Amino acid sequence: MxxxxxxxxxxxxxxxxxxxxxxxxxxxxxxxxxxxxxxxxxxxxxxxxxxxxxxxxxxxxxxxxxxxxxxxxxxxxxxxxxxxxxxxxxxxxxxxxxxxxxxxxxxxxxxxxxxxxxxxxxxxxxxxxxxxxxxxxxxxxxxxxxxxxxxxxxxxxxxxxxxxxxxxxxxxxxxxxxxxxxxxxxxxxxxxxxxxxxxxxxxxxxxxxxxxxxxxxYPGSKPKKAKPEKTTWMVILEDSQGRIMLERRPPSGIWGGLWSLPELDPAFGADELQDACERKLGIACETPQLISGFRHTFSHYHLHIQPARLRVHGSHVVADSDNLRWLHRDEALTLGLPAPIRTLLTDAEQAALL
DNA sequence: AAACCGGGGTG
DNA sequence: CACCCAGGTTT
Structure with a gap:
């Protein structure tokens, strides 16, 4: 040159x-x-x-x-x-x-x-x-x-x-x-x-x-596109020993391979969560306690996360498996967690909800 | 709220 | 080949 x-x-x-x-x-x-x-x-x-x-x-x-x-x-x-x-x-x-x-x-x-x-x-x-x-x-x-x-x-x-x-x-x-x-x-x-x-x-x-x-x-900016809004339930299932259930996400896609909270279809109403947990996860729970929801933004969509806490009847706890684990909150925080889930679990502690 | 970012995956 | 996707931080 x-x-x-x-x-x-x-x-x-x-x-x-x-x-x-x-x-x-x-x-x-x-x-x-x-x-x-x-x-x-x-x-x-x-x-x-x-x-x-x-x-x-x-x-x-x-x-x-x-x-x-x-x-x-x-x-x-x-x-x-x-x-x-x-x-x-x-x-x-x-x-x-x-x-x-x-x-x-x-x-x-x-x-x-x-x-x-x-x-x-x-x-x-x-x-x-x-x-x-x-x-x-x-x-x-x-x-x-x-x-x-x-x-x-x-x-x-x-x-x-x-x-x-x-x-x-x-x-x-x-x-x-x-x-x-x-x-x-x-x-x-x-x-x-x-x-x-x-x-x-x-x-x-x-x-x-x-x-x-x-x-x-310079450089020229990316052509912008509107981001769709999505919603999901995230359930904090808590057993009689104070452990919560984490689920490993599928290996690809959002938060691939990370441990997160189990999700439920947003089409369920709050009054249907108990029933949904029973049918989808095979876990009998008490009535849900709603925690304030928040919005997490990805590169291509917004996700509204609505958390709900459900106490589980001790006698109906499902066993740990490859993709399912019951953990105390401190143990959970040592795993690879998505940032908003880490925040949620930490904040829930501060609010003395867990 | 929008920009940013190297490479994998897909159509 | 051209486009879409990922996810938390910075601006």
Whole structure:
């Protein structure tokens, strides 16, 4: 490139970049990989404690591959995107079985691992192995969309392809590891979504969007769609010993594989819950006590959660099974729970309802 | 309330 | 290939 994009970025990085993050120490493919997956969905400051706890419990691919899935999910609880945690473990098993416990140093082989795509594979290649590869995460998309004034939403294939072309063009042959960290840091620290610090930017002189005074117009925003409203009953079934019943959700879909409260069709009226529990779960209960409902928003719909507490007759308790467990609240809170369910159980404690 | 986000899955 | 989906945090 004639404009020395990488050179200016590296010069900035040497002075202002982040050089001391936990995954920069004992750097290896496993640590880079886990940090990249966590960083896909969460900011650095939030990731750090999760990353450190995860590394203590699962120090390498073998430990992760051999761990019970519940253990992995509980270390992910609160981060969201639980499918990524399951993919992480699945890939760790593949690394053990197919690659003898060593991460391959090859873009295609890395991409064959579940949960690793083009950008994550490139991050591992550059950060762990010092090989040349172009990344394109959210930060890099923003930097490039502004620098080249690329119009449109990056979720659209044509826009994404243009950004990948620029990403490839700018990636240097030397110091590629530092360059990759540098462009991610610039996006996170200077070329931010709102209020970018253009006056501190090493790329200002050649940034097309800046020249037009339109930095924040890039990248283009996602076309918006109305979110439907859904409703569900969530029942807190409590037995004579004060234990509550948790149900493991199906492996895919919302909160896949997490432990949650049993749900009942919102078509049931409050006066029909007792009967519904008896028929659907085979559990005889006393009359329900309604707890104030709340709304949880997902990326594509709103869910109104109406909790109800039902005491169970001691003699009719169903046994634990693979997907059903009676647990005291403290035990329940150690499992992988969806954030709103964790809040509900915690708040219910504060309100002395349980 | 809306934006954000890399990759899996599906049509 | 093009689109939809996931879920908690930040703005």
């Amino acid at each position: 004639p404009d020395n994009f990488a050179g200016r970025l590296l010069e900035w990085y040497d002075q202002h970049g982040r050089h001391d993050l936990p995954w920069h120490h004992n750097r290896n493919a496993y640590r880079v990989w886990v940090s990249e997956i966590m960083l896909q969905q969460t900011q650095v400051t939030t990731v750090i404690p999760y990353f450190n706890a995860f590394m203590r419990r699962f120090p390498d691919a073998r430990a992760l591959a051999e761990a019970p899935e519940d253990d992995v999910l509980s270390h992910w609880s609160g981060l969201g995107y639980y499918a990524r945690a399951r993919n992480l473990q699945k890939a760790a098993k593949t690394v053990m079985a197919e690659f003898g416990g060593e991460f391959p140093q090859d873009q295609d082989k890395l991409e064959s691992l579940t949960g690793i795509g083009r950008s994550t594979a490139a991050a591992i290649l550059t950060q762990a192995f010092g090989k040349r590869a172009a990344i394109l995460d959210g930060n890099v998309k923003r930097v490039l969309a502004r620098y080249h004034a690329v119009p449109g939403w990056p979720g659209q294939t044509s826009v994404l392809n243009r950004l990948w072309e620029y990403a490839e063009q700018h990636t240097p042959h030397d110091r590629v590891r530092d360059y990759t960290q540098a462009i991610m840091d610039l996006g996170a620290m200077v070329c931010t979504r709102t209020r970018p610090q253009c006056d501190s930017c090493p790329l200002q002189a050649d940034c097309t969007a800046y020249a037009r005074g339109e930095a924040t117009l």
